[in-house]
Amino acid sequence: VTMPDDTTSASTPPASCPTDSPHPVALGSHVIVQRGDGQWHACEVIERRCDDTESTAWEYYVHYAGQDRRLDEWVVASRVQLEADDGLGSRKGANVTPDREFGHRRATRNMKRKIDEINHVQNSAAHDEALEKEHEESTKLKNVQRIEMGRFEIDAWYFSPYPDAFAQQQKLYICEYTLKYMKRRKAYERHQLTSQVKQPPGLQIYRTKAAPLHPDCLSAGLLQPSELSIFEVDGSKAKVYCQCLCLLAKLFLDHKTLYYDVDPFLFYVLCEVHDGGHSLVGYFSKEKVSQEGHNIACILVLPQHQRKGYGKLLIDTAYQISIREGKVGSPEKPLSDLGQLSFRSYWTQVLLQALSEHRGNLSIKHISSMTAIKTEDIISTLQARFAMYPVAAALRKLCFGVGRIFLFAHIVRPPPACIWHAPSQVRVFTLPHPVAKSNQVLEGPTRHIRFPEDCRRAPPCERAIELTLRPGISHVAPS
DSSP states (O other): OBOOOTTOOOOOOOOOOOTTSOOOSOTTOEEEEEOTTSOEEEEEEEEEEEOSSOTTOEEEEEEETTSOGGGOEEEEGGGEEETTOGGGGGSTTOOOOOGGGOSSOHHHHHHHHHHHHHHOOOSOOHHHHHHHHHHHHHTOSOSOOEEEETTEEEEOOSOOOOOHHHHTOSEEEEOTTTOOEESSHHHHHHHHHHOOOOSOSSEEEEEEEOOOOOHHHHHTTOOOOSEEEEEEEETTTSHHHHHHHHHHHHTTOSSOOOSSOOTTEEEEEEEEEETTEEEEEEEEEEESSOTTOEEESEEEEOGGGOSSSHHHHHHHHHHHHHHHHTOOBEEOSSOOHHHHHHHHHHHHHHHHHHHHTOOSOOOHHHHHHHHOBOHHHHHHHHHHHHOOEEEETTTTEEEEEHHHHHHHTOOOOOOTTOOOOOGGGOOOOSSSSSOOOTTOOOBOOOOOOOOOTTGGGOOOOSSEEEEEOOTTOOOOOOO
């Protein structure tokens, strides 16, 4: 994420490659690429094109073996070496992925591992794997390289199905209030001067005073917001806005298929409030009626606003809605790597609070009813965080050391510059859903929680807590 250059003009598509221009690296080749950190990494060549400035210079679109597709990029030929180059092994500080990492694209296997960890299923879903390969093939190239949005210029991570007239641009300009996308800076600047829209087209259902940003955020150019607001936007009533939001989100989400059919969904848009208006920082969507019990369909915090605690605030908003609807919810799977980290962290904090308030035996079903977290998510989180192990298969019980819980749940006073929001204290609604009228704004406090750095190294306590599994719920023994 960088600050935009005011002299930037409309981007032009790459030049057409002459048929007689040499291209020593063939598509599908396994090569070694030097990244910006100076290290050499194993890659697969996905596509190639001619450099915009030199008609005979080739650029290669490469996928780094074992890495997420958001790191795929165009590199110049001088940074590419064939795998057979004997001189690479002796390069000082070389960091080359072994040859066994090659073969099929790594993203599929990595994603299947994430799906299995969440759902406790075996790697036998050949149909899902075929669909994922088809998805990768159709979206393997980023069509938009970067966007300018507000005060930031942001590199895109993934392909997004913008209309062809816009997708051929190297850079798009997007209004941070209306999410309208434009090809040229002049049109973008004219829109900023003439548009009167300064907030999402929905009902403001939550508002709170913004916590102070960390000094590092301020020094990086981020502005201190005065408040945070969440708007509920109906996809059937604000169709264009929601479609633009989905197209924007697809630039940073790999597995997302909702683009234009937004009518069955509600969108909860989180904004920072500044003097100029309500700037989009993230959102989550949910189906109005979900047969599978999902309370989150897609969730995103824009890259320039990540690591501020906004992800947990959005996740907790979804679970607060589920609690008030009397339902148990779970996000749609598969989760991205960043999404899984966010949800696992949120589930851990919520479960810690629930378990620390109950010193005796507690059923997982009871925890699920209190927190609205699905039982499978509770079990997977406890196993991952606290090395929970089975003790009586016939009684369907699981045990784990309670000493870890109280160390993890250690609550201290926040530092003055703390920017994390404690999800357990967010009060989003006071009325049954739908919760707000046009003249109602509901406010809520925040609390700050930090965990000691040495929690993971704490020895387990002799006493253990037993959690009883309801019939039909299985578990996976820890490795």
